Amino acid sequence: MPEVFIDGKRFEYDGDQRLLQFIQDKGLEVPFFCYHPSLSAPANCRQCLVKVGQPVKDRETGEYELDEDGNRVIRWFPKLQTSCNTMISDGMVVHTQETDDLVKRAQKDTLEFILINHPLDCPICDQAGECPLQIQTYKYGPEGSRFEVKKVHKPKRVQLGPRVILDAERCINCTRCVRFTDEISETHQLTITSRGDKNYPATAPGMEFDDAYSLNTVDICPVGALTSADFRFRARVWEMNQTPSIDITNSKGTNIDLWTRDNLVLRITPRFNEAVNNHWMPDEGREAYHLFNENRISKPLQKLDEGQTKSSWNNAFATVAEQLEDVSKDDVLLIGSSHASVEENYMLSKFASILGYNTPVFSSHIEEGKSDGFLLTDDVAPNANGCRLLGFKEVSGDELSKSVSSAKVILLLNDNVVDRGVINKDHLSNSFVISFATNHTDTTRNADLVIPITCVAEHAASYVNIDGRIQRSFPAKETKYTNRRLDFEMNEGRLDRYGTNFDNWVTEENKIDCLPFWIVINKISEEMGLDDFTFQSGREIMDEISSSVTPFEGVSYAKMDEESGIVIQKEKQTV
Amino acid sequence: MSTVDWKNYEPVLIPNIKDLHKIDVYRKNGGYEGWKAVLTDNEKWSDPKSVVNEVKSANIRGRGGAGFNAGLKWSFMPPADGGPRYLACNGDESEPGTFKDRKIFEYNPHIFIEGALIAAYAMEVTSIYVYIRGEYKAYIDMMEKAIQDAYDAGLIGKNIFGTDYSVEFYVHSGAGAYICGEETSMLESLEGKRGYPRVKPPFPAQKGLWGRPTTINNIETLSHVTSVINKGADWFKSVGAENHPGPLLYGISGHVNRPGVYELPSGMPILELINEVAGGMRNGKKLKAVIPGGSSTPVVRADQLDGVTMDSDSLREVGTMLGTAGMVVMDEDTDMVDMLWRITHFYHHESCGQCTPCRDGTGWLEKVMLKIKNGEGEIKDLDLLLDITTMMEGRTICALADAAAWPVRHTITRFRDEFEARCKKSVHAVA
Secondary structure: OEEEEEEOOOEEEEOOHHHHHHHHOOOOOOOOOOOOOOOOOOOOOOOOEEEEEOOOOOOOOOOEEEEEOOOOOOHHHHHHHEEHOEEEEOEEOOOOOOOOHHHHHHHHHHHHHHHOOOOHHHHHHOOOOHHHHHHHHHHHOOOOOOOOOOOOOOOOOOOOOEEEOOOOOOOOOOOOOHHHHHHHHOOOOOEEOOHHHOEEEEOOOOOOOOOOOHHHHHHHHOOEEEEEEOOOOOOOHHHEEEEEEEEEOOOOOEEEEEEEEEEEEEEEEOOOOOOOOOOOOOOHHHOOOOHOOOOOEEEEEEEEOOEEEEEOOOHHHHHHHHHHOOHHHHHHHEEEEOOHHHHHEEEEEEEHHHHHOOOOOOOOOOOOOOOOOHHHOOEEOHHHHHHHOOOOOOHHHHHHHHHHHHHHEEEEOOOOOOOOOOOOOOHHHOOOOEEEEEEEHHHHHHHOOEEEEEEOOOOOOOOOOOEEEEEEEEOOOOOHHHHHHOOOOOOHHHHHHHOOOOOOOOOOOOOOEEOOHHHHHHHHHHHHHOOOOOOOOOOHHHHHHHOOOHHOOOOOOHHHHHHHOOEEEOOOOOO | OOOOOOOOOOOOOOOOOOOOOOOHHHHHHHOOHHHHHHHHHHHHHHHHHHHHHHHHHHHHHHOOOOOOOOHHHHHOOOOOOOOOOOOEEEEOOOOOOOOHHHHHHHHHHHHHHHHHHHHHHHHHEEEEEEEEEOHHHHHHHHHHHHHHHHHOOOEEOHHHHHHHOOOOEEEEOOOOOOOHHOOHHHHHHHOOOOOOOOOOOOOOEEEEEEOOOOOEEEEHHHHHHHHHHHHHHHHHOOOOOOOOOEEEEEEEEEEOOOOEEEEEEOOOOOHHHHHHOOOOOOHHHOOOHHHHHHOOOOOHHHHHHHOOOHHHHHHOOOOOOOOOOOEEEEEEOOOHHHHHHHHHHHHHHHOOOOOOOOOHHHHHHHHHHHHHHHOOOOOHHHHHHHHHHHHOOOOOOOOHHHHHHHHHHHHHHHHHHHHHHHOOOOOOOOO
């Protein structure tokens, strides 16, 4: 096994590896800015300089030459090397800032250079708190600056595109954004303009940076030069909670983080998952947070005369039980949803099988032409494959319209079938429609009873993506009935831990009066005199699914967390 | 006392022949005979390797500043694999003090074209690019005309002289960036990209233009190839200094009576160049300092110059370099602070901005120099400048940071009293 020595420690390695990546993988640290594991390494920030040497080999014998103490003779590179583009070779000896003063000095010097023309406006900069430049300056930078002359001034508040704003003075010209558009999104929309310390990223004259993936450049920008037009000045990062989740705007199952403060999701960023989305996500998915915050249904709604009125939970459960009591089993239609999780759909199907109703149907949500071969898919629902694997019958719009028109009672799980044109709202008028939904839509407005349920940001539930990979979300925001400090699935941020109820960021307003769908089913079945439903969490339901539904065999939350998703369906289904 | 017999030297690059830039005049004077011989004289030049070996043994040190053996550089090209291979000719001379290649473009373009063709054949190159700085508009036009004439005469193109060797020749105009004279950023520029130097390795011989094997040579270097082929490697080695042989174009500028480009053997004593070749100091002033090879080479004080000759060894002894042999001569009235500020301004303006130390360091140098120039500097600023140069040197992708740092370091150390005199006196009394 080839070996490499880093700061005197011996490591074994395999294959071609970049030194900087290897150092990071081993849990060691060398500061850097321009390097990104998914992009090329231009070695332009010069921050990751280390001292590199190779042992001298005897040309004839191929043995290492030894000095009088029996140590290998090392031939050092005359200059410090950038570790990001240095490939590891056998026997290489590396000294980082931990063991070499020259390296330490070089890294400090580079930071001093970077900072002389940097505006140092951290107090008003959105990047503060998650800024590699800030962090590395504290760790490796100079104590102060010797720069007593005028800084370079460059354009500020440049609207590069509809979603990205540039502050050129903060830019350190790492070219990550340029390389992103060249190598990942391949739109080539950005370049560096001008020369020397006056240069900054820009689009071609008259062109907009309207890349479908443009906001990834904001994520990878190591300073606050590129900011999101949407999230700018909304919140400081250290006031937010970061919760892992899954993108629900298409079937790719992009891994994301939800950033919440005071029970509002304020932004969505991609989370690394090499098997799904790498470091990236489409801009479209980032808009989804509006769905979690706005236009939510809070408290059940019942149709009285013309309009809908708020109703009590008890009344809602009693109404469902009452409606289901007098109707023949064949007249009940259960509609599952590719927009809802595996757990929710499973609850619906279990409810059907225990009460003897027909297996739920579902209609997949396809928007032709959306797919770009990368992270956007034609199927804009996150869980069509989950419904298929649960054995739901996939129906077309016509079939669904027909069965809707002939049913007496319809249980409709979170799917906006009216707005997306699968059925006409008039089809719903002949029957008693019970809609379990998260947001107000034309479908819920035409329902006779609307029961609000939790959305992906409020519960732990799993979704099967287009490639048959099951992944799950975590609750990111509280409802009226949950509490961050009592729910072990939820994480606590700095404010949760150290804030008090009297702090001005704590309000009750943003908590939605809704329940997880499985609790709703528990209550309804209780009302109907059944004792089969006692589920308290998605975790419990998944345990039951994995033991009763064949494709889900061996799936558990613990395994999903450990392996960041499990592929449960080998061959791809046609969508 | 001269060690070089320069007075009897017959120029070969820019000889005194009227209308030599015209192809028929050039051919009448033996032009393109070497090219013809290389392709058709199978006894003397059996294969491309034989040309490489001849040039290698002539020890043509690259005239673009780095001084690397041209033939050796050619031999780094991997064996031909049927795909495209390139020769890129570097005519982007933009360094202050350097103006020698323009004389070749202007007075003897065909000696360069012939040398480039011979080099192309030696390395089995399929296309030649000559990259000329954009400011040389007139010479770009002249080059284009000269190349077209050579095409029309059947010296470039398909199946030259009836052999199966074909090569294309293109002129590419720069757009005003000094950095594009750096060999790898010239390749980027030729590919139509921003002139950012590339990280080496891979070296251009492995992955150059469009990822194909490429050699980059200076215009003067390639022109010498013609002489080596015509007159032999031994003749070339017999001219000038032993370790840096051959004729050299000296571009002499500054406070001398007859500034200009002079073709003379290498290894000329600097003082003879100034006093005899360039007609002595202007207005009878005293010599103060010389920059021997373009603005990036460290300046030398007049009292260091006794016996110093223009070759790399002799110049290294006084702490400077030959560079491009573009000498800048300065008389006793020269303000070294102003001079250094102007140099730092140049490098600040020309830094491409790719690497942090150069991008921000060159600007810092200029701004502190401006402060000193305006009489607002303090003694500590001089130490700061010296510190910045150590922070920049050897930490960047290309050598521009070094080129910017050296003049600052050496001008301050060699003329420190002048800099201190311009600084404000410290307000704090020294105990």
